[in-house]
Amino acid sequence: MITALTILIAINSFMLMAIVLIQNPKGGGVDSTFGGQGANQVFGAARSTDFVEKLTWGLATTLFVLAIITAIIVSNSVGAVGNEIPLQSQG
Numbered sequence: 013m014i015t016a017l018t019i020l021i022a023i024n025s026f027m028l029m030a031i032v033l034i035q036n037p038k039g040g041g042v043d044s045t046f047g048g049q050g051a052n053q054v055f056g057a058a059r060s061t062d063f064v065e066k067l068t069w070g071l072a073t074t075l076f077v078l079a080i081i082t083a084i085i086v087s088n089s090v091g092a093v094g095n096e097i098p099l100q101s102q103g
Contacts (some may be wrong), residue, residue, distance in 0.1 A: 013085060014082065014085060014086060014089070017078060017081065017082045017085070018082065020078055021075065021078050021079065021082065024071055024074055024075045024078060025075060027071055028068070028071040028072060028075060031064060031067055031068050031071060032068060034064060035064055035065075035068070
C-alpha cells in the first residue's frame with residue numbers, strides 16, 4: 013500500500029512539474045514552446061489558461077492529500093510494529 017502511494021506521489025509530482033513548466037510566467041497563457049499555439053486555437057487563450065491553472069491546483073491538492081494519507085499510514089504501521097517490541101529489563 014505504501015509503495016502504491018509512493019508511486020502515485022511520484023507520478024503526480026512529475027505531472028505537476030510539467031504543468032508548471034508549461035505555464036507562461038507572465039500569466040498570459042500556455043507557452044508556445046510546449047504546444048501552446050495549438051491549445052490556444054482549440055480552446056481559445058482564456059480557456060487554455062483556465063484549464064492549465066485548474067489542473068495545477070488540482071495536482072497540487074492531490075499531492076498534498078496523498079502526502080498526508082501516506083504519512084498517516086506510515087505512522088500507523090510503525091506504531092503497530094513499535095508496540096510489539098518487548099522492553100528490555102534493567103539489570
